[in-house]
Amino acid sequence: MSEPTEASVRAEARAWLEANWNPDLGLIEWRNKLIDSGWGVPSWPKDWYGRELPLPLELVVEEEMKRIGAVGVAKTGIRRLAAATLLAHGSDMQKEKFLRRSLTGEDTWCQLFSEPGSGSDLAGAMTRAEFKGNRWVINGQKVWTTSAHHADWGLLLARTNWDVPKHQGLSYFILDIHQPGVEVHPLRQMNGHASFNQVFFTDAEVPPEHLVADVGKGWAVATTTLMHERRGADGVGRWGMASDRKGRIYDEERAEIATVMEPYKWYPQRAGRVDLIVERAKATGRNTDPVVRQEIAKLLTLSKTAEWTALRARAAQMQGRPQGPEGSLGKLVSSHVARAAARVHTLITGADAMLAGEDSPMNGVIAEILISVPAGSIAGGTDEIQRNIISERVLHMPKEPRTDNDRPFRDVPKNIVT
Amino acid sequence: MQFSFTSEQEEFRSVLRRFLEEKSPATAVRRLMETEAGWDREGWREINQQLGLTGVHIPETFGGQGFGFVELGIVLEEMGRALLCAPYFASTVLAATAIMNAGTDGQKLALLPPIATGDTIATLAFTEPNGRWDAEGVETSATPGNGKFRLDGVKSFVLDGHTADLIVVLARRPGSRGDEGLSFFTVRGDAAGLSRRALNVIDPTRKQARLEFRSVEAELLGEEGGGAKPFARTMMQAAACLANEMVGGADRLRQSALDYANLRVQFGRTIASFQSMKHKQADMLVDVELAKSAAYQAAAAATEDDADLPALASLAKACASEAYMQTAIHTIQIHGGIGFTWDNDTHLWFKRAKSSEVFLGDPTWHREKMMQAWGV
Ligand SMILES: Cc1cc2nc3c(=O)[nH]c(=O)nc-3n(C[C@H](O)[C@H](O)[C@H](O)COP(=O)(O)OP(=O)(O)OC[C@H]3O[C@@H](n4cnc5c(N)ncnc54)[C@H](O)[C@@H]3O)c2cc1C
Numbered sequence: 001m002s003e004p005t006e007a008s009v010r011a012e013a014r015a016w017l018e019a020n021w022n023p024d025l026g027l028i029e030w031r032n033k034l035i036d037s038g039w040g041v042p043s044w045p046k047d048w049y050g051r052e053l054p055l056p057l058e059l060v061v062e063e064e065m066k067r068i069g070a071v072g073v074a075k076t077g078i079r080r081l082a083a084a085t086l087l088a089h090g091s092d093m094q095k096e097k098f099l100r101r102s103l104t105g106e107d108t109w110c111q112l113f114s115e116p117g118s119g120s121d122l123a124g125a126m127t128r129a130e131f132k133g134n135r136w137v138i139n140g141q142k143v144w145t146t147s148a149h150h151a152d153w154g155l156l157l158a159r160t161n162w163d164v165p166k167h168q169g170l171s172y173f174i175l176d177i178h179q180p181g182v183e184v185h186p187l188r189q190m191n192g193h194a195s196f197n198q199v200f201f202t203d204a205e206v207p208p209e210h211l212v213a214d215v216g217k218g219w220a221v222a223t224t225t226l227m228h229e230r231r232g233a234d235g236v237g238r239w240g241m242a243s244d245r246k247g248r249i250y251d252e253e254r255a256e257i258a259t260v261m262e263p264y265k266w267y268p269q270r271a272g273r274v275d276l277i278v279e280r281a282k283a284t285g286r287n288t289d290p291v292v293r294q295e296i297a298k299l300l301t302l303s304k305t306a307e308w309t310a311l312r313a314r315a316a317q318m319q320g321r322p323q324g325p326e327g328s329l330g331k332l333v334s335s336h337v338a339r340a341a342a343r344v345h346t347l348i349t350g351a352d353a354m355l356a357g358e359d360s361p362m363n364g365v366i367a368e369i370l371i372s373v374p375a376g377s378i379a380g381g382t383d384e385i386q387r388n389i390i391s392e393r394v395l396h397m398p399k400e401p402r403t404d405n406d407r408p409f410r411d412v413p414k415n416i417v418t
Numbered sequence: 419m420q421f422s423f424t425s426e427q428e429e430f431r432s433v434l435r436r437f438l439e440e441k442s443p444a445t446a447v448r449r450l451m452e453t454e455a456g457w458d459r460e461g462w463r464e465i466n467q468q469l470g471l472t473g474v475h476i477p478e479t480f481g482g483q484g485f486g487f488v489e490l491g492i493v494l495e496e497m498g499r500a501l502l503c504a505p506y507f508a509s510t511v512l513a514a515t516a517i518m519n520a521g522t523d524g525q526k527l528a529l530l531p532p533i534a535t536g537d538t539i540a541t542l543a544f545t546e547p548n549g550r551w552d553a554e555g556v557e558t559s560a561t562p563g564n565g566k567f568r569l570d571g572v573k574s575f576v577l578d579g580h581t582a583d584l585i586v587v588l589a590r591r592p593g594s595r596g597d598e599g600l601s602f603f604t605v606r607g608d609a610a611g612l613s614r615r616a617l618n619v620i621d622p623t624r625k626q627a628r629l630e631f632r633s634v635e636a637e638l639l640g641e642e643g644g645g646a647k648p649f650a651r652t653m654m655q656a657a658a659c660l661a662n663e664m665v666g667g668a669d670r671l672r673q674s675a676l677d678y679a680n681l682r683v684q685f686g687r688t689i690a691s692f693q694s695m696k697h698k699q700a701d702m703l704v705d706v707e708l709a710k711s712a713a714y715q716a717a718a719a720a721t722e723d724d725a726d727l728p729a730l731a732s733l734a735k736a737c738a739s740e741a742y743m744q745t746a747i748h749t750i751q752i753h754g755g756i757g758f759t760w761d762n763d764t765h766l767w768f769k770r771a772k773s774s775e776v777f778l779g780d781p782t783w784h785r786e787k788m789m790q791a792w793g794v
Contacts, residue, residue: 119754121684144755189758190750190765291782339747346775347782351549351575354626354773357618367620370772371765374750375758382754384694404686412686 009057013039013064021070023247027256030249031073031104039065040073040103048087048095049103055318069245071253074105076261077147082109082155084228089213089221094174098153108260110151111229112142112175112199113222117415119144120385122157122226123166123219124404124414127201129158129173136173136206138181141198144379147263148184148197151177156206157222159409160215166409170218174210181205191371195263229380230331269365270372271334272341274303277348280361286348299337299344306333325394332386335377342373421714423488431492434469438500441465444763447623450503451766454616455581456625457503465504466536472510473534476518481531486721487655491662491713498666501766503623505539508577511659512652513540513586519648519655520602520640529584529604529639541582543573543629544649551653551779553597553646558631560589560601567603567638569631575777579627580614583607587636588649600645603636610634621773623766654731657778658716661734664774665710668742671767672702675749682754689752698748709734709741729791736781736788742771 002008016037022030034040035049043058044050053061065072075083079102086094101107118124127140138158148154154175161169177184181204186194213221243250277296281287287296310330345366346353352361353370360367377383391397404412423431442465450457466472475490476482483489490511497506514533517526517540532538548555558571569589579585585607591599605612611634617626640648676699679690689695716734719727746768750757757764775781 114755118684121686124684124686188760190760190762190768192760291786346772347780349776350780351545351551351776353776354575354620355617356620359618360620370620371769374747374768377751378754378758383751384692387694400692402685413683414686415683416681 004051004053004057006057006060009042009053009060010064013042013061014068017064017068017070021068023069023245023249025249027071027249027252028104028106030071032100034070034073035100035103044087048099054320055314069243071249073103074256075103077264078109078111078151078155079105079107080232081111081225081228082153085155085221085225086212088224089172091209091212093209094212098174105256105260107152108147108150110145110148110154110177110199111225112145112148112154112156113225114144115141116143120382121404122222123170124409124412125157125159125170126414127156127158129156129160129171129206131160131208135208136211138173138175138201138204138206141200143198144187144196145184145199146196146379147260148177148199149186150260150263153177154199155225157218160218162410163408164216165405165407166412167219167405168216169409170222171215172212172218172221173206174212175204175206176210179204190374191266191269191368193263193266195266226381230386266368266372269368270338270375272303272338272373272376273345273365273369274299274337274341276362276365277341277344280345280348280366284348284350286350292344292347295344295347299340302333302340303337306330306337309333325390328386328390328394331381332383332390335383338373338376342370345369421711421718423492423714427489427492430489431496434493434496435499437465437469438496438502442500442502444501444766447501447503447763447766451622454625456578456623457505457581462504463536465502471506472514472536474510476510476514476530476534480518480526481534483534487658487717488714488721490659491717494659494663495666495669495713498663498770499670501623501667501670501770505541505578505581507624507659507663508541508579508582509533509536509539512542512577512656513582513584515655516542516586516602516648516652517639519651520645522640525639533584538583539578539581540584540586541576541578542586542588542652543576543579544588545573545575547572547574547628549575551783553600553649554595556588556590556600558587558589559592560603560636561592562642567601567636569603569605569634569636571631573629573631574617574626576627576629578625579629580616580625581607581627585612585629586639587631588645589636591643594643597646599643600649601642602639602645602648604639605631605634605636609636619773621769623770624773653778654727655720657731657735657784658713658720658727660774660778661709661713661716661731661738664738664742664771665706665713667767667770667774668702668706668709668738668745671742671745671749671764671771672699672706674764675699675702675745675752679752695752698752702745702748705741705744709738712737726791729788732779732784732788732791735778736784739771739775739781739784743775746771 038051039061041049042051042053042061043055046052083102086098113122115125117126129136129138154177156173156175159169160171181202183200185198187196187198188194286292349366356367357364392399470483471493473482474485474493478484517529533540546555546557560567560569585605587603587605611632613630615628617628619626679695680688682689712734716730719730749764756762
């Protein structure tokens with residue numbers, strides 16, 4: 001078989017879609033069909049629902065899907081991270097069991113990493129996993145777990161050994177959320193939403209086949225998850241947008257977005273909604289004030305250059321070139337953009353920036369921006385941690401001296417209150 | 419001008435701080451902010467009675483304590499620190515100051531004593547839905563007839579406007595523009611033709627209302643058509659006051675971030691030991707201390723009625739707005755995930771910072787005013 005080209009992929013995908021796309025199918029039924037065809041995740045390995053297409057050609061397939069209006073596989077939220085992690089580290093049995101159902105959207109996921117005592121320092125996790133009889137028994141607590149209240153499965157980082165340095169005593173599990181030993185309590189955020197949760201484990205159970213990679217190798221697996229999370233936070237991706245088209249499959253997709261995507265409904269606001277700036281400046285007449293114009297121009301420059309940088313990083317990745325430094329900047333830059341956008345929205349909005357809810361411009365959207373942007377510089381690794389990564393791993397500056405990874409985890413100082 | 423507090427003033431501050439820590443802990447703030455009124459008469463009376471706060475800068479002849487804006491600034495700084503839920507800025511700072519600036523002696527004698535004791539809660543209704551903070555923005559009309567006036571128009575962003583007993587209103591002669599034809603009026607909170615609605619605000623610890631006047635009978639306050647000057651003066655004094663309140667909030671946030679950083683352990687050490695955290699703390703201290711100097715300088719200028727007050731008040735308002743907001747952003751960041759939660763108190767101050775940033779005019783507006791006042 002000859003090498004796939006843009007033209008050949010486009011023609012083949014188009015032909016398949018024209019023959020098979022049918023908006024009257026059920027959502028799951030369609031996605032199964034799509035997965036079987038290899039067009040659902042064309043960059044994935046051939047053994048696992050894909051065609052091993054290089055990333056740029058995957059975009060061609062996406063274009064074709066969009067053209068015909070076809071619904072894609074489920075890939076928003078944590079399930080994207082789960083799929084990427086299992087694809088890299090999972091056993092065949094795990095891939096068999098979880099990948100398809102994640103792609104169809106039947107299974108949803110949450111990320112059980114952060115704990116009250118360990119956020120930036122994820123390797124300081126204290127949730128305990130002990131092998132008893134024929135299963136792993138989990139005790140402890142996670143926190144800030146986005147979407148745990150909608151999730152079926154959790155990606156769990158837990159400690160299996162306290163007598164080795166911290167990174168070596170961690171293991172990575174797939175945990176069934178729907179079991180008596182797991183309790184999920186919503187946590188309210190400063191913007192009034194409750195998209196994250198506290199999750200408590202009391203003798204929760206994990207069968208041995210749901211250990212990902214080997215015992216004690218959890219940190220490497222978690223790093224894969226985090227890498228995908230941070231890369232996805234470069235501001236280029238979009239949050240699930242319901243289409244307003246008619247047809248059974250669109251109805252089902254809308255229903256899916258309304259439930260599974262519910263925790264993410266404020267995420268566009270958290271990113272600062274730069275897209276609204278010009279429209280708002282014109283609507284308020286603030287676009288005529290030279291000071292405001294300068295601020296808008298600075299913001300647009302920041303946001304455009306951020307976007308181009310992310311795209312440049314992506315392009316390099318697609319051409320199979322090693323990522324340059326531009327690839328590590330996206331997450332940090334996106335929180336600069338969000339903060340700057342909140343400032344400019346305030347400037348444009350003036351006195352109305354004191355209002356909220358239905359009294360606030362755009363029925364609360366502006367207020368929600370102002371009280372949601374602080375999340376971006378914390379979630380998924382704080383700005384300070386991103387700066388450490390950039391300076392130490394990209395610029396190879398000397399590492400901070402550490403005193404926590406040269407001794408058994410048992411002996412490392414910890415938070416008194418957890 | 420060189421500014422420092424006297425030892426009496428410092429003593430007053432520390433008494434007040436302890437008192438407010440006890441009377442207005444975050445739990446009390448949270449309880450009151452969930453109510454529609456935003457404050458409660460009994461609790462406020464109790465706090466006020468013991469220290470006589472509502473009359474601080476009102477002259478003794480009018481039932482007040484006869485202090486100046488420096489002492490008022492101290493009160494506000496401590497209230498800002500405690501995030502006290504009370505109609506203090508509305509009544510004492512805005513309304514009483516406007517009455518002092520605009521009213522005749524007879525009117526002051528009638529109106530100020532009950533405000534000074536706290537029995538009457540007053541507010542000032544000047545801004546309108548157009549959100550402007552200058553005279554040009556006033557559209558509400560005052561039509562004369564039978565020695566009285568009738569007000570028509572809409573006021574917005576009125577602090578505690580839905581609960582105030584007495585409303586001081588800025589309105590204009592029909593057909594007038596700009597500084598011309600402006601006058602102050604007083605209206606009872608339950609006047610016929612006045613409808614009041616609490617606004618949904620970003621900072622629930624300080625309520626605002628929208629007031630609609632439909633042919634509401636009003637008493638003239640001061641000279642007909644002579645409102646522009648006292649209004650401008652009131653705005654400067656209020657800006658100086660707000661700056662003092664803001665630095666109190668900022669200082670409290672800075673301290674809470676420091677306390678948290680000293681407790682929180684990551685990577686086997688307190689986060690306070692990371693240089694990035696130290697630098698943030700140092701930057702915050704610089705921002706807050708500079709803003710304090712600006713706020714104190716403005717309060718002193720207001721007390722002495724210094725010719726430089728217009729510039730200094732605006733400088734302080736702009737400077738304190740930015741210091742407060744930046745400190746709030748850093749404080750959430752230093753707290754990490756917990757700083758973004760409802761149960762952590764940081765967001766309460768963050769929201770006050772956001773609201774105060776634009777209340778009475780945002781920093782860019784005040785910087786422009788400062789430049790104009792300095793003739794640049
Ligand atoms: C909206 C939102 C959604 C989230 N969703 C999830 C989720 O689904 N699953 C999950 O597991 N977690 C989730 N998190 C948690 C998030 O990853 C953590 O909050 C974050 O990593 C910070 O950890 P922390 O809150 O413990 O703060 P800490 O780690 O305690 O940080 C406190 C401060 O110390 C600084 N600091 C810490 N270490 C260093 C250092 N070495 N050098 C310099 N400064 C340092 C930090 O930058 C921060 O300013 C979410 C958080 C938010 C806000």
